[in-house]
Amino acid sequence: MGFKETGIITYEELVEKQLIPPKERLEKGPIAIAECPEEIPCNICVNACPFHAIKMDKIYEIPRIDPEKCIGCGVCVPQCPGLAIFVIDLSKPDKAYITLPYEFLPAPKKGDKVTLLNRAGEPIGEGIIVKAWQYDKTWAVTIEVPKEKWFEVRSIWIQRK
Amino acid sequence: MIDFSRGRKVKFYYNDKVIEAYEGESVLAALYAIGYRVFSYSPDGERPRGAFCMIGKCSSCLSMVNGVPNTRICIEPVREGLRVYSQKGFPEVPKVEEVVEAETIVLKPDVLVIGGGPAGLQASLTLAEYGLKVVLVDEHFKLGGQLVKQTHRFFGAKKFYGGIRGFNIASKLSREVMDNENIEVFLRAYAYGIFKNGYVGVAVRGEKPLNLLVRPKAIVAGVGASEKMIMFENNDLPGVMGAGGAQTLMNEYGIKPGERALVIGAGNVGLIIAYQLLQAGVKVHGIAEIMPKIGGWFVHAAKVRRYGVKIYTRHTITKAIGRDRVEKAEIAMVDEHFQPIPGSEKVFDTDLVLLAVGLQPNYAFFSQAGAVMKYIPELGGLVPLRTKYLETSVENLYVAGDASGIEEATTAFIEGEIAALSIAIKLGAGNNKTIKKREELLDYLWNEYRKSPVVMRACQGKLKATVSEEEMEKIRRGELDGI
Ligand code: SF4
Ligand code: SF4
Numbered sequence: 074m075g076f077k078e079t080g081i082i083t084y085e086e087l088v089e090k091q092l093i094p095p096k097e098r099l100e101k102g103p104i105a106i107a108e109c110p111e112e113i114p115c116n117i118c119v120n121a122c123p124f125h126a127i128k129m130d131k132i133y134e135i136p137r138i139d140p141e142k143c144i145g146c147g148v149c150v151p152q153c154p155g156l157a158i159f160v161i162d163l164s165k166p167d168k169a170y171i172t173l174p175y176e177f178l179p180a181p182k183k184g185d186k187v188t189l190l191n192r193a194g195e196p197i198g199e200g201i202i203v204k205a206w207q208y209d210k211t212w213a214v215t216i217e218v219p220k221e222k223w224f225e226v227r228s229i230w231i232q233r234k
Numbered sequence: 235m236i237d238f239s240r241g242r243k244v245k246f247y248y249n250d251k252v253i254e255a256y257e258g259e260s261v262l263a264a265l266y267a268i269g270y271r272v273f274s275y276s277p278d279g280e281r282p283r284g285a286f287c288m289i290g291k292c293s294s295c296l297s298m299v300n301g302v303p304n305t306r307i308c309i310e311p312v313r314e315g316l317r318v319y320s321q322k323g324f325p326e327v328p329k330v331e332e333v334v335e336a337e338t339i340v341l342k343p344d345v346l347v348i349g350g351g352p353a354g355l356q357a358s359l360t361l362a363e364y365g366l367k368v369v370l371v372d373e374h375f376k377l378g379g380q381l382v383k384q385t386h387r388f389f390g391a392k393k394f395y396g397g398i399r400g401f402n403i404a405s406k407l408s409r410e411v412m413d414n415e416n417i418e419v420f421l422r423a424y425a426y427g428i429f430k431n432g433y434v435g436v437a438v439r440g441e442k443p444l445n446l447l448v449r450p451k452a453i454v455a456g457v458g459a460s461e462k463m464i465m466f467e468n469n470d471l472p473g474v475m476g477a478g479g480a481q482t483l484m485n486e487y488g489i490k491p492g493e494r495a496l497v498i499g500a501g502n503v504g505l506i507i508a509y510q511l512l513q514a515g516v517k518v519h520g521i522a523e524i525m526p527k528i529g530g531w532f533v534h535a536a537k538v539r540r541y542g543v544k545i546y547t548r549h550t551i552t553k554a555i556g557r558d559r560v561e562k563a564e565i566a567m568v569d570e571h572f573q574p575i576p577g578s579e580k581v582f583d584t585d586l587v588l589l590a591v592g593l594q595p596n597y598a599f600f601s602q603a604g605a606v607m608k609y610i611p612e613l614g615g616l617v618p619l620r621t622k623y624l625e626t627s628v629e630n631l632y633v634a635g636d637a638s639g640i641e642e643a644t645t646a647f648i649e650g651e652i653a654a655l656s657i658a659i660k661l662g663a664g665n666n667k668t669i670k671k672r673e674e675l676l677d678y679l680w681n682e683y684r685k686s687p688v689v690m691r692a693c694q695g696k697l698k699a700t701v702s703e704e705e706m707e708k709i710r711r712g713e714l715d716g717i
Binding site for chain 2: 076077078079080081082108109110111112113114115116117120121131132133152154155156157176177178190191192193194195209211227228
């Protein structure tokens with residue numbers, strides 16, 4: 074079953090759509106991954122990126138992120154209407170850092186402990202918020218997660234006190 | 235996503251009970267907020283009816299308001315001292331002395347725009363830019379159409395408000411329209427039909443009812459669409475609601491529509507409503523989709539999946555269960571003929587069943603006007619044939635937005651603008667630049683936006699509904715019966 078049956082995209086499907094950056098680039102430092110595999114009429118990310126790292130000729134093309142130009146700043150993350158862009162940083166020895174979009178209550182704060190969820194919404198461990206900022210009411214939240222979970226984690230629940 | 239600023243407190247009466255509400259709310263929203271769920275009964279008085287569409291298109295909330303029966307309280311603004319009674323069975327004919335006589339006013343603008351949604355707003359502003367006088371009428375008590383309940387940022391190009399949340403676009407455009415001296419706006423105004431010599435009748439409701447007779451040189455009808463219904467046991471039980479109805483409650487009025495929901499239909503509307511329910515703190519049991527694949531865009535599906543909402547493809551709803559409101563709902567897997575497979579049923583504890591099974595264009599105005607219509611399944615139903623400039627077979631009557639076939643808000647803006655530019659050109663208010671601008675828009679619409687594979691079906695539908703100018707001439711002369 075593919076992502077149009079399940080609503081969940083696999084690593085292989087993302088590779089096939091050429092949406093995963095080269096391994097060496099991933100290990101070097103933060104970089105954006107757009108999990109946007111369909112040719113939808115949208116190019117918001119292209120205009121959002123201050124470094125002109127995202128390319129698209131026609132509005133319905135799949136976004137192409139230039140691994141040399143993208144610095145992983147995360148500006149595109151909360152601007153994408155599909156909430157489909159994640160910044161992944163694998164440059165540190167035993168932790169991975171993921172910047173993801175968040176639109177729920179309570180508001181995220183640096184230091185908050187969070188439940189990590191995979192693409193099916195299943196809890197798969199705990200992480201910590203290391204940075205959170207807002208763009209037009211959508212949060213971009215950077216979380217620290219166990220390194221081996223960098224591909225699995227795609228959302229968070231903030232544990233309420 | 236939204237900061238709600240409540241209006242001034244007002245009191246009105248419902249079945250002689252004092253109800254406190256906030257200015258700006260509809261009567262139904264105010265009642266829903268304090269726990270009312272049944273708003274009328276079937277004509278035989280037996281079966282309770284709840285809120286369904288919330289935009290004045292269905293008959294679930296017909297009530298008696300200040301002596302006037304069959305009033306839709308979902309688009310009736312609360313006012314101090316209003317007297318509202320629920321109806322059971324058919325109402326009495328109102329007494330003549332209770333009905334306020336409407337004053338008749340004749341207006342002769344350049345253009346009448348019907349509908350204040352994305353198509354109508356964009357058309358009005360474009361026409362006004364060319365110095366044309368516009369009368370804009372809308373049935374609701376506020377402008378914006380369905381934009382007002384869209385909380386997500388729009389996709390599409392920046393020029394057509396990509397990146398801005400729907401309700402923010404609505405307030406921006408509404409303000410511009412209200413401030414524009416070339417545009418005269420009538421709210422709670424229902425365009426009921428075209429008369430001889432090009433007069434359009436518009437009934438304006440309210441304390442001072444008006445009977446407008448508008449004689450424009452051209453009309454843009456961006457009259458939108460209505461929610462479709464599907465057949466299943468107890469589909470009229472209060473708690474079975476159109477997805478748009480729930481959006482109205484949550485996103486316009488800040489009211490939680492229920493506690494536990496089941497969504498029917500995994501098109502974009504179903505996926506988006508599921509996400510908004512989660513944001514409002516409603517538990518979403520899942521989304522049932524009769525087709526083998528998710529109909530909406532993957533990015534919308536992924537948003538709800540990663541919060542644990544299951545999508546049951548090849549499933550449909552088989553019944554709603556409950557006495558006078560939904561308490562449970564049953565879905566079942568379907569075979570290749572879309573028939574439920576016995577033994578595959580799943581029952582959910584739920585108080586909300588949200589139908590997101592598609593929209594159908596509102597066609598009554600065009601049919602009454604005598605436009606040649608065509609049934610196009612890809613567009614949701616019956617639509618008027620039109621040229622690429624959006625003129626129908628009734629000369630000077632233009633169609634734009636969902637009324638021309640269900641598509642996106644983005645295409646509604648573009649169609650509204652194309653219709654407006656075409657009118658400006660026809661009425662001699664445009665110049666070469668106007669023609670160039672229209673060509674660029676047409677090029678973007680047909681050769682770029684609609685080339686996206688995810689909107690292919692709608693694009694094919696729009697192609698079927700569009701005829702050349704020569705063909706349209708033949709249709710008008712009665713030499714061609716539609717295509
Ligand atoms: S992370 Fe920053 S540099 Fe990379 S694509 Fe997004 S906005 Fe551009
Ligand atoms: S902004 Fe998001 S949804 Fe739009 S094309 Fe870029 S990645 Fe896809």
